[in-house]
Amino acid sequence: MPARRDVPQKTNTDLRERILDALRELLRERTFDTLSVAEIITAAGVSRASFYFYFAGKQAVLAEVVRRAVGAGHAAAQPWTQGRPGPRETLRAGIDAGAGLWLSNAAVLRAIVESWASDSQLRELWLAQMATFTDAAVTRIEADRRADPAVAARLDGVDVPALAASLTWTGERLYYLAACAVPPFDDRTVLVDTLTHLWVSALYG
Template sequence: MPDPVKAGRRRTAAPSKGDLREQQILDVLEDLLAVKSFDSLTTSDIAERAGLSRASTYFYFSSKQEALVALFARTVESLREKSRAAAGDPAAPRDAIATAMTRTRDRWHEHGLIMRVAIDQASTIPELGTLWTETADVFIDAITTILVRADVASHEGPDGARALAGALCWMIERTFYHASAVSPEALDQASETCRVVWLRTAGLEP
């Protein structure tokens, strides 16, 4: 399995032919997951859709599990960037919360399927769980920062800002997970509900 951090790290140099081929394989995997379950998917399916031989596909990824880790790393890197942006957002807490929820909702609209598959597979592919936990930690940091700016106490304990941020983060994750599997409209509604919960936790009126 690849190093999750390395897999999710953005390259600064122009992509090589090999880099482009690797990204093509990940794009194909994402497309296939829209029509086939991960458990029933094979490396041959990926190779055929990508127009490659199995041997060529194995040159880039030793298994479909390794490819899924790389695809998930690519997906959550954007979530991490948006969470870091939320932590540094100079807007009033109410507006910062709205922006953070909109950005998170949009990412789930775009890649909700991949995130659900990765969450489902995390029990058997530990690298996925590590990536998701690390991404959640970045989001928790952002939520904590916004709560403190809204005058929520930052002390240790179950009612401190970070404890509340952790609960909010995982509430949002579970809510988005289920809603994104229903419909885009359900995800929009879930996002609004989570925004209201976050506002009330921050002591702000919706």
């Protein structure tokens, strides 16, 4: 007798992906706090046993899709964070790619931004994920400060981790507003121009 499709198997990634896809689709129409595990299970077409084989709860499902989006965000930012030449140009390219990433993952990223303050698991997740962007920015800023006397002079006496965190969290807020179609940041050019100006002005003058 052939095995049921929803019987948990460690090698069966299809079930896991169906659960992740189901949450993404549900979030297009619903807020995360109104969703139940039962609704995710129904949308994914899997059994309750299958769901709990892969995930401890709905927060764990959201955590996985958020981690994937953040991973894509780091990939987008690599030209600047890895110290490639032309910091202004690579910054703008990374910011624009980040805007595209947020828009393509708008439902998921709105869910984490709107939920992390009221859920301890999601709070820990989002603060940790945001810290990875801040840490990457600190590494690049410190490298620029060592390599460029003008940057060193500009940042003299500046708390670099605090500056990096401020820029990172400002980006999070403006990307979120764009994902919610809030003017003027629903215009991608305005969003990218504004964030690029903030980063370049703070770091390079």
